[in-house]
Amino acid sequence: MVNSDLVATGLIAAYTIYSLVAIGLFGWFAYRITKPTKTPVVKPVLFYSFTTLLVIIGVSLHLTTMHTIPWVKLEMDASKINPDRLIKMEVDSFKFYILTDSIRQELPVAEPIKIKEGETVMFDVYSKDLTYGFGLFRPNNTMVLQMQVLPLYNNKIIWEFNEKGTFTLRSTEFAGPKSTRMIIPNFITVE
DSSP: OOOHHHHHHHHHHHHHHHHHHHHHHHHHHHHHHHSOOSSOSSOHHHHHHHHHHHHHHHHHHHHHHGGGSHHHHHHHTGGGOOOSEEEEEEEETTEEEEEETTEEEESSOSSOEEEOTTOEEEEEEEESSSOEEEEEEOTTSOEEEEEEEOBTSEEEEEEEOOSOEEEEEEOOSOOSGGGGGOEEEEEEEEO
16 A cells, blocks of 8 residues: 555645646636637637546546555455454543453553554444544654544444554544544554
8 A cells, every 4th residue: 555645745746737737728718718809819619629638637637546545445345354453442522442342441541552564454433422533643743544433323444554653543523622632642553
């Protein structure tokens, strides 16, 4: 799986170039059709051909890059994936809890959860009261994964950890002022 930082950088570059070309050409077209002249400067067929070309390039760009996004394959094959590990959690009253052997323990715990590089993990997160977020972040604060945690529903996300490091857990949804403090440093360590 490709690192999501690398994918984001590549997609930002590709779509920025595409957008600038599209904006520039539409600007050129707008300038040409508003320029006072006796004869038509741009024929309608040229405009519609150009617009069709932009649509084809935009769709092709998306189809070409969509499989480089790390979570696409996991989401498409989620029903077929048998995760190596299941981590069950609860969220209640602006606190994260981990469930192990029917024991509910408030986070943070003394030691981070240790995961082996290449291991596939399913997070099953249940909220008892509000809508929260569940996001894992690298030390440089870039997001690894995220899901919305709806109340009274088992919210699940599968992730294959292919990069070593220690990751922070944060609530990524605003559920009130207290939710901004729902940060668990050193939640997971991938070795």
